[in-house]
Amino acid sequence: MNNVTYISPEMQALNHKTKIIDDLLGGTYSMRKAGREHLFQMPLEDEKAYKNRLNRSTLYPALSETLSQMCGRVFFDPINTVDVDEKIQQEFLPDVDLLGNNLDVFASQWFYAALAYGVSFVLVDYSHIQQAITLADEKALGARPYLIHIKPQAVLGIKYERINGQTRLTQFRYKEFIILDDGEFATKQVEQINVYEIGRVRKFRQGVDGGEHLLIEDIAMKINGKPLDFVPVIPFVTKNTGHHYFAEPPLMELAYLNIKHWQSQSDQDNILNTARVPLLARTGVSDDSAVKIGGSIIDLPKDGNLFYVEHSGASIQAGQESLKELESQMRVAGAKLLDKTVLAMTDSQAKDEQSKEISLLRLYANRFEDALDLTLEYVGKWLGIENVGKVEISGNIDSDYDPNASMDTVIKLNAAGIVSKQTAFNESKRRGLISDNVEWEDEQARLDGDGIDDGFSSNENSTNSEEDENA
Structure with a gap:
């Protein structure tokens, strides 16, 4: 397959799940916009009634609140930097992405995305300047490494190989949208696909009116005149599927429960709306004669009867109990990240040798330390620094639930x-x-x-x- 827009089957499968996560994280607005994807239309429900029910439905934000709380635990305290090079401390960490975000802010966004989607990526790029000839020229003109956060929804494909006994990333394709001028005042978005390989990066930009993607840049990636011998992309995986760099959302079951709650809450609100308005019924009428109601006088046919039919309320109570049970299940599903158990850890992840029982959230935080350490190592390679130091995440992870x-x-x-x-x-x-x-x-x-x-x-x-x- 030579089409640069090709999406690998692994990424297609992950994107199906991340779409569900994104709808929930988008709140009530996104869930209403998704319509029948998450809220089914009843067999006898006409379009107008369904739209009215959909526009009355509201989302219980269980998934988004759980993600925020878990990330708040991990980043309860600032990230500790241990023996980090002074140049990196002063010139890089205060603004790691050239957008004004320091390491703590950027890291929290990276971790949040990986916890939500199962994996998230960071590209350590270098701001090349055309008129620079040597590395000294680039530094004099302000060139420096910076980080780009790439969510899995933007990734089209990943290739990796066994090189010298290690699994190495060999190709990374992702898409982004470039803002270009469109006349004197307007702007337009154009899709661009970037292909990073060992020592090389190619950029393909979509043609006019959504045409074919054309190669616009083919750059050799070098450090001190030598080709870069790695792809400068760091994947942070939370829940691994068994394949390198591919994952699935660790809170997917909570997401399904959250959608079920959205549907049940919609049904509950609908029945409440119906039950609150009693139906006026009449008996003893054999023709189509109208009943006259005016002021306090009601005109009924001979032997006729007029009364209200009201809902018993039993199903309303059952629905309310069902919602409470769902909310309890969602709390348990979210809290499983804090349950301590025996988990497989690498030597660098085993922070406490006296106890191998840790929570999933602590395991993810330990893995994230390794991802940040590798990020600093790549930054050091661009800057020509060997001993870059490391980071530590203490947080408030293993504390009690209450x-x-x-x-x-x-x-x-x-x-x-x-x-x-x-x-x-x-x-x-x-x-x-x-x-x-x-x-x-x-x-x-x-x-x-x-x-x-x-x-x-x-x-x-x-x-x-x-x-x-x-x-």
């Missing part, structure tokens, strides 16, 4: 003299019970101030007592 309940235990440990007051303060702050803006030293100063006030009050009371005795 931080409020466990705080009582911390207070008891402090009262028993097992932990200090400052440790108790830090633990309450880590659980979000105290604002991040409050510092221990400031609180100590306030407490000391309160103690001085109490002392004055005590002295004043003592003085008054002595005067009473003398009297």
Whole structure:
């Protein structure tokens, strides 16, 4: 297949799942826009009734909230940089993507995407400048490495081979949209496909009116005059499918439950809308004569009867219980990332040799450290730096599920003299019970101030007592 737009079967399969994830992450608007993909039309439901029901439906954001909470745990504390080269610290980390995002911000977006979709990629590119001839010229003109975050939806295909006993990425194709001028004032989007290979990158841009993609650039990638001997793309995989660089969303089951809740909630809202309006019925009428209702007088035919038919409410209650059960199942599905179990880890991932039981979220965080370390290594290669250092992610990953309940235990440990007051303060702050803006030293100063006030009050009371005795 020589068509540069060809999408590999593996990426097609993943894209089917990422479409579901994207619809849920897009909220109510995206779910309504998806229409019948996630909300079925009843056999006897006409188009107008279905549209009305669809436009009344709202999404319970279980998946998006779970992803935000899990990422919040991983990046609860800033990423620690250990022995990172000073040049990288000062010139690269504050703005890693040339868009103003520092390492923490960029890393959190990368991790979020991989946790949502199963895999996400980062390209370590270098800003080449045409008039530069040597590396020194490029540096003088401000050329530097930078990171490009590539979600799996943009990836068309990946090739890899066994080279010197290691699995190496040999080709990486992805698409992006380039903004070009369209006349003096307007702009237009044009699809471009980039093909990165060892020592080479080619760029194909779509022709006029959606025509064939034409080669516009064929660049040799070199460092200090030598061809680059690797493809500078780092895949971060959370849930692996058994094939290199291919994955599936780790929270896919939660996504299916979330869609089921969307459908059930729509049914529940629909039946509530019906049940709230009782039906007016009449009996004893054998012809088509109309019933006259005016003011407080109702004109009925002889032997006729008029009454309201109302819903019993039993099915409404059953539907509400079903929704609560679904919400409970979704909480359990999301919390499985925090369940500790025995997981296979590499030596670099085994942070605690005394216990091999870790949660999936901790495993993903450990893998992400390796991905960030490799990213820094590639940045170092562009800059000619060998010892680039490494990163560490501490976060708030392995803490309890209910931080409020466990705080009582911390207070008891402090009262028993097992932990200090400052440790108790830090633990309450880590659980979000105290604002991040409050510092221990400031609180100590306030407490000391309160103690001085109490002392004055005590002295004043003592003085008054002595005067009473003398009297």
